[in-house]
Amino acid sequence: MIIPHFWAEARLQTKSAGRQVTVRRWGWSEMSQKDAQALAEQRAKEAMERILAGESLRRREPRDTYGTAEGVPIREEVVSRHDHAIVTRNSYGSLCLNTPDVLFADVDAPWRGALHVPFVGCLAVVLAGVVAGLVLKSLWIGAALAIGIPWIWSHVLWRINRARRSDGEARAKQENLEKVRAFASAHPDWHLRVYETPAGYRVLAMHDVFDPQGDSAKKAFEAVNTDPRFSRLCALQDCFRARVSPKYWRIGYRPKEWLPKSKWPFPSEEVPRRKRWVEGYEALASGFASCRFIERLGSQTVHPHAEAVRALHDRLCRADSSLPLA
Structure with a gap:
């Protein structure tokens, strides 16, 4: 790393x-x-x-902050260093904990509405509208049918999906949690800490250290349904990573001065505005947690590197608090 x-x-x-x-x-x-x-x-x-x-x-x-350009490391502002871990501030202002060997896994549970307008069906309705317009010799009727029916159709399905969203997300999260528990049952020598996040769960391995590019980490990621982009970035960056402060839009932070779009290192003229943005963000972010510890699975073996990272992670995330997640 x-x-x-x-x-x-x-x-x-x-x-x-x-x-x-x-x-x-x-x-x-x-x-x-x-x-x-x-x-x-x-x-x-x-x-x-x-x-x-x-x-x-x-x-x-490419101005890629995540180190995905060949041979270029993570390019983010270094906020603090803690032995085997480094805290950086990412492109949208949140703090991220980076560690070379303590395994974190993001197990997000995005839910997408099951109902949608199929392309073939939409095309059929559009063609029907065009034909109706030609038969009736009315451009307005044809346009109204070709455009209006697909719009009404999609809007109705959107409302149905929105009504089902809460239950759908809860089921998706529960399914992912069961995968984590199944992995722990199949690997009783592993010690896992599970945290709830706004998008799902985060898993921290406590019993050993890992190579971000190694087979053990890769297989664990696959087994617990880790977000594929997260897995890919860990391998490219040669480190594990966890966001430890809220996303600004989730806490309703809307300052008059927006975060400069430039990426680190910032032009000197943007540094004062960036500083003011961060100060306002951190004042509001103190009332939120980034994740919440919910359970420990498997063995009680604890590697000293993992324990040091765990203590830092839990403090920065406010993982043991009852603050709202963001």
Whole structure:
């Protein structure tokens, strides 16, 4: 796991075969901004040489904060460091706990309405409306039928799905919780802590440490129905990750000044606005919990790294409080 404190971007430009070639590359460092800039310039130079030699490479690395660009670590503001864990602030302002070897699994339970307007059915209604308009020689009647009936149909189904949403989400969460419990029963040597989140559950393994890219973590993720994107990001980032402060829209935080859209590192002119946004967000976020501890499963074996991360996680999330989840 590499989450650097200092970041810089270098830009090189030259002409080749009558055309302009521009290359941008990121650099990073744990030591200083100067070292980050030096690495950025070195990576930009190497990329330029490979491009001019005929290799097909990206001219500019995507501004992806999650480290999914090849060779580029997680690019987020480092808020604090705690031995084997690092707390960062993500692109939408929430704090995230990153750890190289303590397994977290997000077991979300999204529910999508079972009723929907099938494409073939919608197309049939549209064609019927067109035909009716031609037969009746009325553009308005044809348009009203072709557009109005699918709209009314979809609106009625939307209302039905909305009425069923609460029960559907509850069933989906319960099904996922049963998968976690089944996994614990099949692996009695594992020690799992289960937390409720606004979207489902979070599982923390306490008995051992894990390789985020290893088979044990991958198989556990699959068994408990971990969100596929979460699993993929853990492998790409070579770390496990858990959001430990609320999402701002869930707590109703709507300041006059919105969070700057620029990603870390921020332009200097945006830093004061970012600071004011964070101060307001944290004041409101203190009244909410990010998850709530609900049960312990399996053995009572505790790895010291996992216990240290657990204590930090529970404190930051307010996992033992009765505050509303967000």
